[in-house]
Every structure is written in structure tokens, then in C-alpha cells.
Amino acid sequence: AAMITLLWLLLLQVICSAAAAAADDPRLLQVQIIIRHADRAPMYEFTSLESAALFPRGLGELTNDGIRRATQQGSAFRQHYNELGLLSGKTTEAEIFIRSSPIKRVLMSATAFATSFIGKGIGRVHVPPIHTTESEDDERVLIVHDSVDHRCKVLARHNISDQPLCRAALLRTAIIKEYPDCASFNYTQIEASVAQAENPNVTLDAALEKCARGDARKIQFRSLSIRPGVAREFDASRAGDVIGPLMSIVSRNVDDAVKGDTIEGMRTGAPIRVYYTHDHNILAVAQALGIISEFGERNPEFSSAIAVETWSSSEGFDIKIVMKDGLKNPFKPVAKFRFLDFKNRISSYTDLDPTKIQWDDQAKNVYTFQQFGKNTGKPSTTVGPVIPRIRPATETELLEPRKSHTYEILLVASMLFVVVGVLLKRRNTYTRMY
Template sequence: MSFRLILASLAAASAASKDELLSVNIVIRHGDRAPSFGWATDDSEDVFFRGHDELSDSGIDHVYEQGSHFRIAYFDNEIVDRRFLPHEVYVRSSAVNRCLMSAASFTRSLFYNTSKKNPVIPPIYSNDKDNDYMLQPHLDCQDGWEDVKSKFNLTDPDDVPLQAAAALLKTDWDCQYVPGKLFDAIVAELPNELIHMRTAYKDCAKVKGKKFMYKYIELLAGAGSNFNELRIKRNAGLLTNELLKNFAEADKCTTAPCSEVPKMRIYYTHDVTELAIAHIFGVLPVFNYTTPAFSSALVFETYRNTTNQGSYVQILLKNGEKPLFEPTNNCYKKDCSVAAVTKAAKPFAITESIPCKKVQPN
């Protein structure tokens, strides 16, 4: 498919041309990383030379490619200035290395070079990861896991995510000839062109492995069939509040074209946060029970309807650097005005992080 990904999916599958695009908010997962533990092949450790959990060279390349598709959709048609104007573009990232590196590679593809051919990379804002409750999932609280403990009959209050993974492997892992302990390794290494996994590993990673990973990430996020209000607010409540604030600012824009709010805000985060946000904004089914791809992005476009001057939000998914921009149909037979979207998501928005509570062991 190419032709620059069908001209970035016909300029991000935008709404009717007479409606004015006011702002774009992008919630995006980091690029291809090394597995968190284990290796799928004897060569894996050399290919992923930065170590476990770190961005690979292939990941850097794929992130850059993803950025080029966003450039075609929003920059080449002069919606956003390619010279980089600080009031137009805001970038914030989780402080984890793979997110910060992804943010730099993604934005490197958006803007013109200087006259001396040096790249223009905008400021990338971040908090220390231990204090970032907007873009960095915090899964080490002892409370908020009551449903998971009950589901898997867990009694130890510590490190519930790890215990849940072990329990889920016993009940849901069905890839023959593939050790369950490699579930993260085979999925993480699958996109890398330099990795040549055995056929059984590759076949598992393509479908069953990604669906197993989805079940686990959904559980961590507190989303979907594992909905838990406390976990989902911890993982995405602050980001939800930020997005709603951004929609409201665009909705109040008085100039035409709108020059009062940033044209684009980019939030680099993790799969847990992305699935939580998808649940909160009612578009979780678009992932089809498969874990988000590396560099997958939920794109929130805020438009002003020039007919009645109302504003509405259209949500797109670009699930990695290769797929097209895909409408999530969040507006299908629904009111997608800023007011309606805000009303639906507002119960999950928080303005301060939720502190952990100690749970006494049974």
C-alpha cells in the first residue's frame, strides 16, 4: 500500500472540508522495544544491544516513519507550520527512556531542518517517572486489585501484576511448543527485521501471543472485561482530564482560523495507558482484543462545524507505522460534540493522583 500511506489516509480521514480542524491531540505508544525479560532467539541480545525494555534501532526507524505519516496528514497541508512554532506544538513524554527516545524520533520527522541541515526537535516535557502520574502507569499499589486477587485466588498483597501474569499463563496460554515465560519476548521481537524466530514462536506471536498480551494489559489498565474504576483512574485519569481541558480550550476558540490554542499536542506513553484511554473514550473495540502495536496512536481531532458553529471530537486510530488512519466510529449514531464527549469521559477524570493504600495480608 504506500503512496505515502495513501497520503496519510487522506489527511487523517478528516471530516468534511468545510469544518475547521481546531486542534489535534495524540496519545501514542513508544516504538519497538526489547522484551522486558527473556530472549526469543540466541541472537536477540546482540540485536537489542541497549538491553531489556530499551528502544531498538528498528524501533527508532519505525517511530520516524510513523512521524512522517503524521507530517503528511497535518503539516504538509499547512495545518501546522513545519518550521516549528512553539505556540503550535506541545510534546510531553513519560520519562522512561523508550518514550523519550520515541518522542525525539517522531518529532524529528515533522519539521524542516535548519539552513545548515541540522534537525529541529521541539522541547519534550516530562516529569521524573516516579512522580509522573499522567503518562507513566503506576502498578505497584497494593489496593485496587481486589477483583484480580479474587479472580485468580491470590493471597499475597505484593506484586499482584506479576502474580496475575503467572496465573493468566496457567489459564489462557495455548501456544503449543512456546514456553509461556516467553510471551513478552516473542511479541516484542516479532516486528524486528533482524530477528529470525522459529516458526512456532512467530506463528504464536502474530495472533495468539498478541491476544494474550491484550488480556494482560487490559487487566493492568483496569479496562474492558477487567474494568476497575480505581485502576483505570490511576492509569489514565490525569491524562483524561488533560484531554478534556484541551477540547474545552479549542471549543472556546473565537478566531477563524483558530490561533488561540496549540494546533497539536503529543503525549508519549505506554500500552496500559493507551488501552485505559481507549476504554474511557468508548473506542476500545477498535483494537479487536489485540495488544496495541508499537507506535500505535489514538488521535483526537477537534473540529468546529461551520454550519452551526458547534465543536465536536473525532477519534482515529493509527495502529503502528504501517496501518492507515482508521476512524473509530466514535461519532456513529452518537452525539460527538465536545459537551457530549466531556460528559461521557468526565467521571474518569481526576485532577490529582490517587495515593496508594496499604493492604494488610490475609
């Protein structure tokens, strides 16, 4: 009897606490993670034959360190959003949607990230589907395609004439000359030095290493800004064309989260949505959100991520922007908008014909864990459902007689969950959007 009385008192205390929490505590409804692929080999050339031997998959391909770091980044994000209450004890496929550029290094990064983000079963790796498109040419959201017309406009602004090719390399050469420590190298050497510097076994020429550790990433930032039309090369029309489709998807997902929290019975998509992409796209997203200065005019790190969080409270809806520039850097809140302010902020990028946007449901191809195994050169691991570990009863527990008020405890516990659920349920209050 004393136990039942104690449980009833506990129930009353929890009800009071839950009522206060329901009124004041903000809740994270959704996060959208836009993330660059992990460490790769140089894109154009190696600085030496010895360096080339350290990257057996070849130019532009994901490295073993990249796979490891993408996995570590997945663990970091899982821990972060578990602490914020967005994840359940065991993340299911219904809770996470992952879309990737169809380039192999990006697909592999997404898979490595997902294996640790969603968790592992006993003897198996459980990976949610990695949604993608047929080919690089088919992808219209997560790749920034080159444009000769845009390059010509950029070169014209810099008084460089190169019709009809309008080669961006001419502008890159001019940019490099502004940085004395790198001025004796061409862009492909500089790009290679940055990629190779991530490998501790690589030995670079002393002058090239000084460039790589110094101004190389500033040169990369300015070079990468050309194609999407951002930062110093900002072109509103080009930036809108480049990042408009992804920002439209992000905007729709935010709308779904808000509707799901205000309309009884409204079905919403996965609360965790991951978009694996490239450095051009990361810079373009940062431009659209007004946070590009956070990169300090340096190229985004491998696995650099921007998270768009949708929060709900009694005061309304907030959109928070969080950066994590690579594995080594911490989560950093960089911006916060009210719901309508966020919509206004990105409106110039989302004013597109919706019929011309490649929405998530049009990414119909799926990259599997078996394909990942082939791409890494290792046997694939069986993919199956997560198997929970069941603790066997001890001998003492098996022999000890049952002395519990099972029915009463279950009744009180059921009532507790029902009451707390009702208190925490938000009502249809559209004024909270403002």
C-alpha cells in the same frame, strides 16, 4: 489595465467562494495525539544469545528500527494534518507541544517523531522541546503505576489467593493456558517473542514463532488490561485513577480550543499537542473514549496512536477520535461526539481535584536533541533555527526589465486577504457548542 480588471474580478470570485466556505466548511482547530513509544527490545529476557546481540542497547531499550519507524510515523502525521489544513508551511515551536514519559525509550521515540513532524532545515535538525518530568516516580500522567491493592482485587475476582503479594503473574499463567499454541511458554518468553519478531534478523524456535505470530498479542492485551483496570478487568475506580489526569488535560485543551474559536482575542495553547506514553496508557485512553474494542483484544502496536481532534463549523463543535494502530495501519476514524457529549463521555474520568493533577506546565524538564544523540550512541547534530532555501535568480530574470503593476497587485492582494480573513473569522456564538 486589463490585468487590474482581471484581479478585481478574481477578488470578487474569491469573496463569494470564501463566504460559502465560511458558512459550510468545518475547520480543524486542534489535535491531541496520544501515542505509544516505538519498537523496543524485550522487557525481561532474550530468547537466545544470538537474539541478544541484535539489541545492543539492552533490555527494554529503543531499537534502531524503532527510531526509524518513529520518524516515519512523524512524517505520516505531518502529511495527514497538513492535508487537513492544521499545519502551516513551516511548523514552528509555537504550533506544537510535546510531553513524554521520562522513560528513555519514550523520550527517544518522541524526539525521533518530532524531527520529521516539524521538518528539517539545511544541514540541521530542528526539534521542539520534549517536556517531561524528573523521574519515573515523579510522573503522574503518562505512566500507570502498579498497585498491590488493585492486584489483590483482581486476583480475588478470579478466585486466586496470593496474600499479601498478590502477584499478577499468577493470573497471567492462567490466561496463557487458554491459548494452546502458547501454553508451553511463560509470559516473559511470550513478551520477548513479540518484541523480537519485529526484527527480521531474529530466528525464533518454530513453536515460539507460531505463538508470536498467533495468540501472543491477545495474551499481552489481557495481561496489560490488569494494571489499569480496563477491558475484561474493568474497574471504574481504578481506571479513573489511572487515566483521569490525562483525560483532564485533554478535556482542558479541548475547552481552550473551543474558547479560542468563540471568544475574540482569547489566547490558546499550541494547536498540536503530543503525549508520548506506554501501552497501558493507550488502552486506558481507549477505555475512557469507548473505543477499546477497536484493538480486537490485541496489544497495541508499537507507535500506536489515538488522536483527539476538535472541529468547528457553523453547526457547532465536534470531537472526532482517530486511531492509527502502529506505522503500517492507516488513519481510522472511530468515533465522533458533539462537544457536550464528549464532555459527558469522559466526565467520570475527569471528576478530579484539579490541584492534584500534574498539568502540562508542571512537566518542567526538557529532553534535548543532544541527549538523544548520546542515547543513540551517535554524535549530536547542531540544533538551530530552520534555514529556508532561497532560489537564486536566473541570468534571464536578472537581465529582464521589470514590467509589472507591483503597487496595484499588492493592493488588491492585501484587500483580498483582509476580506477573506474577516469572512472566515467565527463570531462569539456559544450555541454552536450544543
